[in-house]
Structures are given as structure tokens and as C-alpha cells.
Amino acid sequence: xxxxPRRPLGTTGxxxxxxxxxxxxxxxxxGKANDEACTALIHHALDSGVNHFDTADMYGPFTNERxxxxxxxxxxxxxxxxxxxxxxxxxxxxxxxxNGKPEYVRASCDASLExxxxxxxxxxxxxxVDPNTPIEDTVGAMAGLVAAGKVRFLGLSEATPEQIxxxxxxxxxxxxxxxxxxxxxxxxxxxxxxxxxxxxxxVAYSPLGRGFLTGAITSPADLAPDDFxxxxxxxxxxxxxxxxxxxxxxxxxxAKKGVxxxxxxxxxxxxxxxxxxxxxxxxxxxxxxxxxxxxxxxFTAEEQAFLDEHLPVGAAAGGRY
Numbered sequence: 216x217x218x219x220p221r222r223p224l225g226t227t228g229x230x231x232x233x234x235x236x237x238x239x240x241x242x243x244x245x246g247k248a249n250d251e252a253c254t255a256l257i258h259h260a261l262d263s264g265v266n267h268f269d270t271a272d273m274y275g276p277f278t279n280e281r282x283x284x285x286x287x288x289x290x291x292x293x294x295x296x297x298x299x300x301x302x303x304x305x306x307x308x309x310x311x312x313x314n315g316k317p318e319y320v321r322a323s324c325d326a327s328l329e330x331x332x333x334x335x336x337x338x339x340x341x342x343x344v345d346p347n348t349p350i351e352d353t354v355g356a357m358a359g360l361v362a363a364g365k366v367r368f369l370g371l372s373e374a375t376p377e378q379i380x381x382x383x384x385x386x387x388x389x390x391x392x393x394x395x396x397x398x399x400x401x402x403x404x405x406x407x408x409x410x411x412x413x414x415x416x417x418v419a420y421s422p423l424g425r426g427f428l429t430g431a432i433t434s435p436a437d438l439a440p441d442d443f444x445x446x447x448x449x450x451x452x453x454x455x456x457x458x459x460x461x462x463x464x465x466x467x468x469x470a471k472k473g474v475x476x477x478x479x480x481x482x483x484x485x486x487x488x489x490x491x492x493x494x495x496x497x498x499x500x501x502x503x504x505x506x507x508x509x510x511x512x513x514f515t516a517e518e519q520a521f522l523d524e525h526l527p528v529g530a531a532a533g534g535r536y
Contacts, residue, residue, distance in 0.1 A: 219264025220510045222492055224295070224338075225389035226414040227368055231295055233485055234506055235267025236260050237420060237496030242279035246439030248498045250282055257286035259500050261293050263507060269392075269418075269494045271299035271342055272327050276308055284331035291333060297390075297418075298327050299342035299372060301353075315345030317356035324360050340370035340392055350374075350382050358386035370418070376409040388415050392494075395419035395487065397428055397465060397480050397522065398449070398458065398531035403487065411490050419484050422493040424449075424531075428462055428480040448533030457532035464525035474512050475505055482512035483522060 221230035241253040257268065270283045280298060287294050300323035303311035320341075327336060339360065341353055360366040368389035371382055382388050391410050395402045399421065410417045425444055426432050435450060444450045449458055462476070469479040477495075484493045495506050514522075 219266075222489060223416070225368065225416045226387070227389055229295065229368075231416070231492060232265045232267045233492050233510060234265070234481060235269060235295075235418075235492065235494045236265060236503065237494035238268060238270045238279055238283050239274045240496040241282060241498055242275040244274075244442070245444070246442050253282060253498055254286040256498065256500055256503060257283065258290075260503060261287075261290055263504075265507070266293060267295050267297070267492070267494065269297045269420075270331075271302070271340075272323060272330070273299070273302040273304045273342065276304040276306065277330065280327055280330035284333060288332060295337045296331065296333065297338035297340065297370070297392075298331065298336055299340040299370075299392075300324065300327065301342040301345060313343050313345040313347075315341060315348035315350070315353035317352055317359075320353060320356035321360070324365055328365060335364060336366045338368045338370050338390055339366040340372050340390070341374075342372050344371070344374050344378055350378050351385050354382045354385040354388075361386065372420075376405050379406075379409055379413070379415070383413055383415070388413070390416045390418050392418040392420055394421045394535060395484055395491070395493075396422045396424045397483055397526045398424045398461065399535060400526070400528040400530075403528060407488055407491070411488060415490070417488065417491045419487075419491060419493040422484040423477055423480055423495050424462070427458060428465055429475070429477040430462075430466055433459070447536070449531055449535070451533070454533035461526060461530055461532070464522065468518060468521060472512070472518075474508070477502070477505055478509040478512050481506055481509035483514070485509070486514060486519070 220233050222233050224231040241248050268283055270279045301313050301315055303314050357369050370390035372392040393402055423429050438445050465476045469476045481493055497503050
């Protein structure tokens with residue numbers, strides 16, 4: 216088997232898969248998935264040389280970490296495990312707000328370690344910034360987890376450049392996870408440059424526009440009844456057709472290049488900088504293999520200009536949430 220591609224994880228010296236595996240959809244938000252099939256997919260990812268697995272305590276809620284941890288048992292040393300805290304949910308799935316208080320940080324970490332069945336989390340993110348807790352206090356508590364050996368590296372998600380700088384002054388931030396795709400290009404305005412300047416890896420979630428950019432979704436009826444996208448602004452009403460028209464440019468170019476729309480969209484995300492990696496989610500091995508094929512896709516300057524023209528910053532109809 217050929218050597219899998221790698222990119223640096225921040226300034227840590229660790230090398231990480233450019234296209235990792237987002238595990239959220241294995242437990243939540245997109246309808247029911249099969250634990251056995253998802254476990255087999257995680258093993259297949261490891262066998263393929265992928266080493267980056269992304270989860271969070273709130274996925275499930277509280278079940279995705281158990282699934283990922285169990286699947287990686289016995290192969291822990293092959294995996295970089297990323298998880299998150301801060302979004303509070305009830306056992307029944309209700310959303311209870313954000314919490315970045317130091318005592319909550321510590322309790323959340325211990326609970327995640329127990330569910331994952333590991334001694335140390337490789338990459339621990341604040342999932343969303345708590346507006347009621349100074350980020351210095353939250354990151355200070357996270358730094359304490361590093362000192363205690365419970366966490367290796369720290370991350371933030373959906374933070375502003377100013378918040379990142381404040382956090383980074385307390386303890387080095389290794390990764391910023393934020394949505395980035397051909398229909399969510401806002402990070403190009405300032406975030407990507409901030410991360411590059413500070414030596415922070417930018418982890419793009421939803422790089423396939425929650426599946427919209429793949430061409431697999433042509434009608435709201437394609438979504439399961441309990442799929443959260445049914446209520447997402449970009450998937451509803453007039454926005455749906457507007458966005459369908461928008462992404463036709465992706466399909467046109469993909470056909471010309473002899474690649475799939477998903478491969479084109481993922482490959483484009485990786486061209487945003489050598490400090491950018493992506494974590495598309497899937498529950499299917501065929502989709503996983505397709506996504507990994509994006510590592511080999513390149514663009515000419517003319518192709519980049521075509522995508523800039525047809526999918527500029529702010530082109531998508533409707534908000535992200």
C-alpha cells in the first residue's frame with residue numbers, strides 16, 4: 216500500500232491525514248446509522264492509513280465517543296483522536312446552552328476519557344466559545360489538562376480571530392475547527408491568515424456543504440425524516456433551488472476533470488493552504504474511499520478562477536444554521 220499523505224498538525228511535529236474522518240453522523244443529526252457498519256468503516260479508515268478521527272461529547276448525545284473509542288480499541292497508537300466540550304445537552308438530546316467554566320472543562324474531559332476508554336485525548340476542542348466565560352479562563356483550564364497529561368493539544372471551534380489570539384496567548388492553540396467549503400468561504404476573509412500566522416492548523420468541517428456539494432441531494436425528499444438538514448436554511452424553501460443552481464458549476468467542472476463533485480469540493484478545500492485539513496463525515500466505505508481520492512486532485516489557475524467566479528464568498532442562499 217502506498218504511503219498515505221500527511222500534513223503537519225500545528226507546530227507539534229505530529230503528521231495528520233489531510234482528509235480525516237468526521238464521526239458525528241454515525242450517531243446523530245443525519246438519521247439512524249448502523250454501529251457495526253460504522254465500526255467497520257473506522258477499521259477500514261485505519262487500514263487505509265487515515266489517522267484522524269473527530270468526535271464530540273454532544274454527538275449522540277454521549278454515544279459517539281463510545282462508538283469511536285470502542286472501534287479504535289487495540290489500535291489506539293494508530294489514531295489521532297479529537298473530541299470537544301462546551302455544548303451542553305440533556306440525555307434526551309435537548310440543547311442546554313454553552314459552558315466554558317473551568318470546572319465544567321475538567322469534568323467534561325474526565326467524562327470523555329471514560330467514554331472513549333483512553334488515557335489521553337490527542338486534540339481537545341472548545342466546541343463553541345461561551346460568551347459568559349472569558350476565553351482565558353476556559354483555555355487556562357484546558358492548559359491544566361495538558362499539564363495533567365489528560366490532553367496533548369488544544370483546539371477551538373468557530374472562534375473569531377480576536378478570540379483565537381487571546382486563547383493562544385494563554386496556551387498554544389494547535390487547531391481551529393470551523394466550517395469551510397465552496398459554499399462557506401467566509402474563513403478566507405481573515406481566519407485562514409490568522410491561523411497561518413500563528414502556526415495553527417485549520418480543520419474544515421462540512422467541507423462537502425453537508426452533502427449538498429456532492430450532487431447526492433437533489434430534493435428535500437432525499438433527506439431522512441429526522442435529518443436536521445430538513446430545517447437548515449440552505450436546504451429549505453427557495454434557497455434549496457438557488458443552491459442547486461449554484462453548485463451546478465461544481466458538477467460541470469468535476470465532469471470535465473473526470474472526478475466526482477465530492478472529490479473536487481474536498482480537493483478545493485485543501486488548496487486553501489498547506490495548513491488546512493478536512494474532516495468529511497460518512498457512514499459508507501464507498502464514500503470514504505471516494506473522499507480519499509481527493510488527495511490526488513489538482514487545479515489549474517483557470518479552474519480556480521472558474522470556481523471563484525461561480526462560487527464566490529457569500530454565494531450560498533441561506534444561513535449556515
